Amino acid sequence: MRPTGREKIFVSTNLISSGTTAREKVNLRTPDVMAAVQEQVESHYRSDVVDGVRRNGGIISVGDVTVRLAKQFGFCYGVERAIDLAYAARKVFKDRRLFIVGEIIHNPEVNEQISSLGIKNLTGRNKQADISELQPDDVVILPAFGTELSILQQIKDHGCQIVDTTCGDVMSVWKRVRKYASESVTSIIHGKAEHEETKATSSRALGDGKGHYVVVLTLADTDYVCNYIRNGGNKQEFLDKFSGAHSAGFDPDVHLQTVGVANQTTMLRGETEEVQRRVRQAIFDRDGPGEAAKNFRFFDTICGATQERQDALRELLEVPMDLLLVVGGYNSSNTSHLAEMGEEKLPTYFVLNASRLVSATEIKHYDLHEKREVVSHFWLPPGPVVVGITAGASCPNNLIEETLIRLFELRGISREQLQVAA
Numbered sequence: 171m172r173p174t175g176r177e178k179i180f181v182s183t184n185l186i187s188s189g190t191t192a193r194e195k196v197n198l199r200t201p202d203v204m205a206a207v208q209e210q211v212e213s214h215y216r217s218d219v220v221d222g223v224r225r226n227g228g229i230i231s232v233g234d235v236t237v238r239l240a241k242q243f244g245f246c247y248g249v250e251r252a253i254d255l256a257y258a259a260r261k262v263f264k265d266r267r268l269f270i271v272g273e274i275i276h277n278p279e280v281n282e283q284i285s286s287l288g289i290k291n292l293t294g295r296n297k298q299a300d301i302s303e304l305q306p307d308d309v310v311i312l313p314a315f316g317t318e319l320s321i322l323q324q325i326k327d328h329g330c331q332i333v334d335t336t337c338g339d340v341m342s343v344w345k346r347v348r349k350y351a352s353e354s355v356t357s358i359i360h361g362k363a364e365h366e367e368t369k370a371t372s373s374r375a376l377g378d379g380k381g382h383y384v385v386v387l388t389l390a391d392t393d394y395v396c397n398y399i400r401n402g403g404n405k406q407e408f409l410d411k412f413s414g415a416h417s418a419g420f421d422p423d424v425h426l427q428t429v430g431v432a433n434q435t436t437m438l439r440g441e442t443e444e445v446q447r448r449v450r451q452a453i454f455d456r457d458g459p460g461e462a463a464k465n466f467r468f469f470d471t472i473c474g475a476t477q478e479r480q481d482a483l484r485e486l487l488e489v490p491m492d493l494l495l496v497v498g499g500y501n502s503s504n505t506s507h508l509a510e511m512g513e514e515k516l517p518t519y520f521v522l523n524a525s526r527l528v529s530a531t532e533i534k535h536y537d538l539h540e541k542r543e544v545v546s547h548f549w550l551p552p553g554p555v556v557v558g559i560t561a562g563a564s565c566p567n568n569l570i571e572e573t574l575i576r577l578f579e580l581r582g583i584s585r586e587q588l589q590v591a592a
């Protein structure tokens with residue numbers, strides 16, 4: 171059985187991979203380090219209120235406000251492990267410079283905490299240092315979604331100690347696309363081409379040079395690829411359409427002959443299944459049943475935690491509710507899919523944290539279609555109200571607690587009253 175949650179902390183393996191220079195392996199998970207890490211992580215991210223509501227079956231009612239929590243939400247095992255390892259690295263390498271490749275996870279508050287530990291970001295929007303500045307004595311943390319091979323090689327070239335927090339579920343996607351590449355099968359990756367995980371996966375899809383990939387985000391992208399598989403088309407138009415989302419030297423006339431579908435671990439399961447179904451049908455239509463079996467591969471790589479959160483929200487959405495709050499970082503893929511699921515059923519507000527609940531008549535929230543934060547008014551109906559709350563795999567419980575408390579405060583119910591009820 172896959173370990174989940176905090177019990178994973180004491181599963182001990184060699185956690186630091188060596189660079190190209192021979193480096194001793196260091197086990198970060200010694201009992202004393204992990205006990206200190208556990209205390210520090212819990213002080214940053216734990217919530218008594220959320221724990222209390224969970225013990226009450228996920229429901230809390232005070233006055234005329236009822237909140238229902240999804241059965242599964244918040245930090246997944248991969249995120250917990252990554253955060254634990256980053257905190258442990260800080261404790262073990264007290265006197266060394268620590269860096270991280272991008273954001274450890276997609277949550278600004280968590281990333282600020284990591285930054286406050288003196289861990290500097292090497293890439294992305296909040297870059298604080300450059301890979302070229304690295305020294306052999308430096309320690310570099312790889313985030314939960316992994317990193318591209320080219321970046322990994324640069325870090326190894328500097329001889330740094332590497333703390334690899336890549337989630338095992340992400341690594342199993344890499345294994346799959348590497349296998350496709352070894353058999354000259356092109357990977358059709360369902361994901362966001364600019365997402366760190368998909369970039370890391372794409373780099374592995376090249377294999378030792380034989381592999382190719384194209385990334386499809388939507389069903390419309392998929393249909394375009396399927397149409398090309400069936401009928402051919404304008405090669406340059408294809409390459410322009412998937413600019414930045416295909417391998418160098420990709421030729422749709424050659425590299426769509428034998429394909430395998432893989433996906434970013436945090437996509438919507440139903441959509442990924444549809445991508446797979448449509449591509450398989452296109453190959454079937456082009457090649458007939460005998461050849462299609464040879465020219466199409468598929469492997470489900472949606473991770474267990476993403477699946478559990480989507481299933482739990484689906485169950486929550488079966489209960490009549492007035493609105494849904496989805497809490498999490500706006501660049502979090504799995505959180506945005508939860509918001510998509512909510513939108514199909516009821517008014518849904520994707521909020522970064524409690525501060526976005528400005529008043530009972532104003533809320534700031536991320537619009538998935540406009541891809542920016544917007545303001546909505548009169549979001550909280552007067553009178554008895556039932557509000558669902560869920561959160562993505564990168565959202566800590568303390569942020570969910572603050573959102574829940576803010577919601578009740580807007581209806582005149584104090585933090586203290588709520589803590590008593592929870």
Ligand code: SF4
Binds near residue numbers: 338339436476
């Ligand atoms: S969302 Fe899934 S793949 Fe990503 S870190 Fe969590 S468990 Fe791993």
